[in-house]
Amino acid sequence: MKDQRLITLSHWLSVASLVALIALCISWELWLAPMKEGGSWLALKGVLLLPMLMGVLKGRRYTYQWGSMYILLWFVEGVMRAWGDHGLSQILAGAEVALASLCFASFVAFAWYTRPSLGKPVQA
Template structure:
């Protein structure tokens, strides 16, 4: 499959990119705040779990389609963690976990819509 042509981003691509970057940054901030200040699990080293989320930021900002693809798979690990912690914990952890779940769904939706739209644009440009 050939990569999509470097067309200037349209409004939909810009909106999905903003949503993806925003929800990714929010997940990073949430993860750090959760493990360092709000409801630490006892070992602050769990804050390192957000490091994999920092890797795709550059790719998202550079419009790399491949980054949107693999991030849409990575985010399900954080979704699963959120669901498990939301249903098995109590106290402040529950709303934090549900917030993580919502951010993961937003991030996945933005990535999926972005990839579909850009591939459709590339297909139209090729014809």
């Protein structure tokens, strides 16, 4: 029973952090602190997360597995922009690093608690 609560917690933490990361990436590059006046094409980096969101919402273990590696691209981008940008953009980059880290941790936790070697049915 304890594992089921951890599975549910990691699933919803994954969903919440991924949705927050998508919203941050899109709003950052369109309104908050875009690279160019009026918005930039970097907002598409948030759209690239949408296919992963579909699998995460459905609780597909395979999506959590490849997503844990894919999300590291946003972590790296956030680290580089936190290092090189200034002002609001630097703060938003720090938020991106935090959200990507939370996504990674919750993805790995979900994949760990739903591993087939446990021999239990998987439900999100």
